[in-house]
Amino acid sequence: MGELQLKDLYTGFRDPEVIQGYAKLIEEEAKKLSSPINIMEVCGGHTHTIMKYGLQQLLPENINFLHGPGCPVCIMPKERIDHAYILAMQEDVILVTLGDMIKVPGSKGSLQDARAQGADVRFVYSPLDTLKIAKENPEKKIIFFAIGFETTTPMSAALLDVVVKQNISNILFHINHVTVPEAMELLLADDECKIDAFLGPSHVSVISGSQIYDKFPSEYKKPVVVGGFEPVDVMESISMIVRQFAQKRCELEVQYKRAVNTEGNLKAQTLNENYFEKAPHFRFRGLGDIPNGGLKLRDEYSAYNAEVLYEELLKSELIDDHKLCICGDILKGKATPPQCSIFGTACKPSTPMGSCMVSSEGACAAYYKYGNLL
Numbered sequence: 001m002g003e004l005q006l007k008d009l010y011t012g013f014r015d016p017e018v019i020q021g022y023a024k025l026i027e028e029e030a031k032k033l034s035s036p037i038n039i040m041e042v043c044g045g046h047t048h049t050i051m052k053y054g055l056q057q058l059l060p061e062n063i064n065f066l067h068g069p070g071c072p073v074c075i076m077p078k079e080r081i082d083h084a085y086i087l088a089m090q091e092d093v094i095l096v097t098l099g100d101m102i103k104v105p106g107s108k109g110s111l112q113d114a115r116a117q118g119a120d121v122r123f124v125y126s127p128l129d130t131l132k133i134a135k136e137n138p139e140k141k142i143i144f145f146a147i148g149f150e151t152t153t154p155m156s157a158a159l160l161d162v163v164v165k166q167n168i169s170n171i172l173f174h175i176n177h178v179t180v181p182e183a184m185e186l187l188l189a190d191d192e193c194k195i196d197a198f199l200g201p202s203h204v205s206v207i208s209g210s211q212i213y214d215k216f217p218s219e220y221k222k223p224v225v226v227g228g229f230e231p232v233d234v235m236e237s238i239s240m241i242v243r244q245f246a247q248k249r250c251e252l253e254v255q256y257k258r259a260v261n262t263e264g265n266l267k268a269q270t271l272n273e274n275y276f277e278k279a280p281h282f283r284f285r286g287l288g289d290i291p292n293g294g295l296k297l298r299d300e301y302s303a304y305n306a307e308v309l310y311e312e313l314l315k316s317e318l319i320d321d322h323k324l325c326i327c328g329d330i331l332k333g334k335a336t337p338p339q340c341s342i343f344g345t346a347c348k349p350s351t352p353m354g355s356c357m358v359s360s361e362g363a364c365a366a367y368y369k370y371g372n373l374l
C-alpha cells in the first residue's frame with residue numbers, strides 16, 4: 001500500500017460521479033416542492049466551492065443559492081481598516097494581520113498602500129507567528145490586527161494567552177472578531193432578504209458547535225444544515241435541506257459529522273471567554289450595526305488594547321463605501337456581483353473598489369475568477 005497523500009483525503013469529496021448523484025437526488029426531492037427555495041450559504045468559502053464547481057448549474061430551477069456575509073474581510077468597515085492604516089503609519093509600530101486584509105482599501109488606502117509609504121506591515125499565517133516578530137524587534141510595538149469569525153478567534157486568544165502569561169510588553173491587539181449567528185438574525189429581520197434556509201459553515205461549528213444555530217429552526221422557522229466545504233459536502237447539505245422542505249420538517253442538521261458536534265471545542269471556547277466578551281455592537285460593512293455581533297477585549301486586558309492606548313488617533317466616524325459599490329446588497333443576498341455596474345470593469349481584483357472583490361473569499365472575486373473573466 002502506498003503512502004497516504006494529501007489528495008487521498010479530499011479526492012472522494014470532489015468525485016464528479018458522486019456530485020452528479022446528489023444532483024439527481026436533489027432534482028427528485030425538488031419535484032415535491034410547492035415553491036422555490038432560496039438557500040443562503042453564509043460563508044465565502046462555500047461561495048467559492050459553488051462557483052468553482054458550477055454547483056448552481058447542477059441544481060433544478062427551484063433551488064437557488066444566496067451568497068451571505070460570512071467573510072471577515074468582506075464585512076470589515078472602512079473605519080476599522082483606517083484604524084489599521086493609522087496604527088501602521090506610527091513610526092515605532094509593526095502592524096501584523098492575516099492574509100487578504102492587507103489589500104482591502106479603507107478611506108486612506110490599504111495596508112499595502114501604507115507599506116508603500118514606508119509603514120512596516122506584515123502578514124502571518126498564524127497569529128502565534130507574531131511572537132517571533134516581537135522577539136526580533138524588542139524596540140517596536142507589534143500590533144496584531146485580529147480578524148475573523150468564530151474560527152479564528154481562539155487563535156487570537158491563544159496569542160493573547162502567551163502574551164499575558166509571559167508578560168510580553170511589546171504586543172498589542174486591535175480586535176475585530178465577529179460572530180455568525182447575530183449576522184444571520186439581522187438578515188432575517190430584513191423583509192427584503194428572501195432566505196428560506198441556511199447552509200452553515202462547518203469550521204465555525206468545529207469551534208462553537210452546531211448549538212449556535214438552535215434558534216433558527218425553532219424561533220425563525222428556518223432550517224440550517226452545517227456543511228463542509230468540498231463540493232460533495234455542499235451537494236449533500238443541499239440535498240438534506242431540500243429533503244427537509246419536501247418532508248415539511250424544519251430542523252438543525254449536521255452534514256459535516258467528520259468534525260462537528262453539538263457542543264464544539266470547549267477548550268477553545270473557554271480560552272475565548274477568558275479574554276473576550278461581546279461588544280455591545282459591531283458595524284459590519286454593508287449590513288450596519290449588529291447588536292452583539294462582535295467581540296472586544298475584556299477590560300482587565302486594556303493594557304494590551306491598541307484601541308484604548310491609541311484612542312486619540314483612532315476616530316470612530318463612519319465611512320461609507322464607494323457610491324457605485326453594492327457590496328451591502330451582495331452581502332445580504334439581495335444582489336449578485338454581475339448586477340453591480342462596475343463589476344469586471346472599474347472593479348476587478350487588480351483594482352478593487354469594494355471589499356467583496358478584494359478578499360479572495362468575497363463573492364465578487366469568486367464570480368470574477370470562475371466566470372472566466374481572468
Ligand code: SF4
Binds near residue numbers: 045071072201361
Ligand atoms: S474566512 Fe473564509 S472560510 Fe472562514 S468564514 Fe470567512 S469566508 Fe468562510
Ligand code: SF4
Binds near residue numbers: 341358
Ligand atoms: S464589483 Fe466591486 S464595486 Fe461592485 S459590488 Fe463588487 S466589490 Fe463592490
